[in-house]
Amino acid sequence: MMIVLSALIVAVAVAAFVYLRYSAARFDGDVQRLRLELFAHIPSDAKPSLPDTVRNFALKAGGQLGAPTIIHARHKATLMSKADGEEMPLLADQWTHTSVSGLVWYAQARMGVFPVAVLDAYVQEKGILAVRLFGALPVSGGTGPDFDKGEMMRYLSELPVYPDAILNNASLEWRELDENTVEVTGTGVSGSATVRFYFDEAGDIVRMEADDRPMTIEGGGTKPTPWHGFYGNYQNVGRYRIPTYGEVGWLLPDGLFTYWHGTVVSYEPLEVPAIDRG
Numbered sequence: 001m002m003i004v005l006s007a008l009i010v011a012v013a014v015a016a017f018v019y020l021r022y023s024a025a026r027f028d029g030d031v032q033r034l035r036l037e038l039f040a041h042i043p044s045d046a047k048p049s050l051p052d053t054v055r056n057f058a059l060k061a062g063g064q065l066g067a068p069t070i071i072h073a074r075h076k077a078t079l080m081s082k083a084d085g086e087e088m089p090l091l092a093d094q095w096t097h098t099s100v101s102g103l104v105w106y107a108q109a110r111m112g113v114f115p116v117a118v119l120d121a122y123v124q125e126k127g128i129l130a131v132r133l134f135g136a137l138p139v140s141g142g143t144g145p146d147f148d149k150g151e152m153m154r155y156l157s158e159l160p161v162y163p164d165a166i167l168n169n170a171s172l173e174w175r176e177l178d179e180n181t182v183e184v185t186g187t188g189v190s191g192s193a194t195v196r197f198y199f200d201e202a203g204d205i206v207r208m209e210a211d212d213r214p215m216t217i218e219g220g221g222t223k224p225t226p227w228h229g230f231y232g233n234y235q236n237v238g239r240y241r242i243p244t245y246g247e248v249g250w251l252l253p254d255g256l257f258t259y260w261h262g263t264v265v266s267y268e269p270l271e272v273p274a275i276d277r278g
Helices: 002-039 052-060 145-157 163-168
Strands: 070-079 088-097 103-111 114-123 126-133 137-143 173-178 181-188 191-199 205-216 222-237 240-252 255-270
Touching: 002 088, 002 103, 002 114, 052 163, 052 173, 052 191, 070 103, 088 114, 103 145, 114 145, 126 145, 137 145, 145 181, 145 191, 145 205, 145 222, 205 240, 222 255
Parallel strands: none
Antiparallel strands: 070 088, 070 255, 088 103, 103 114, 114 126, 126 137, 173 181, 181 191, 191 205, 205 222, 222 240, 240 255
């Protein structure tokens, strides 16, 4: 009897190991597929109509017309899932398109003692958030119109870090609200999303606001929630001058919950043909 029980335990352990490896490999495959779909976007020759404050910012930041279509950045950051939760350190890679609205962000972190993989993406006007324990077991995330809007907003919010995208993404609509404030709107299959940027006296973007980014709530579903961000520590990185520090949070009834803050640790423009597609 003990031999049979031991054999059963071993069989279950082997099956669980095989399942985790298979599921993790599928998740890695999903990340790679989204990257290739992002890289496959063909840049348009059209250029956006920009307010002078925005154009001046992008040029001062090193942006160029006809720039490389992909920027590969790496971040060190911490993430909190709830206000009374623990900070989760992570290291993330992000690929951002400069001519169309799209990004793929892939992070590895630890939830307690357990490894976690996180995918955050906006590709072909579709948003996805996926959190996987051991890179395999679903923890949270989702897809659908609210995630499409949320991930579009994320792309918009990061434009100060990607001045090439400001100058080359003609699908975005910019509007000057006053001498220190502009808004940018992106439109996709699930509707439009808008973010406001605030400039300081030196002409740098230092703050971002959105009124209605869908926030995932306990029990499932999402709720439109004010979303705020801050940019700082402008540094020269190659030909660029970008904010290398940022933080974002939800404006809740009891105040601002800053759930993410991070630093850019590498920043590399890539031409799509030079990217390893293997």
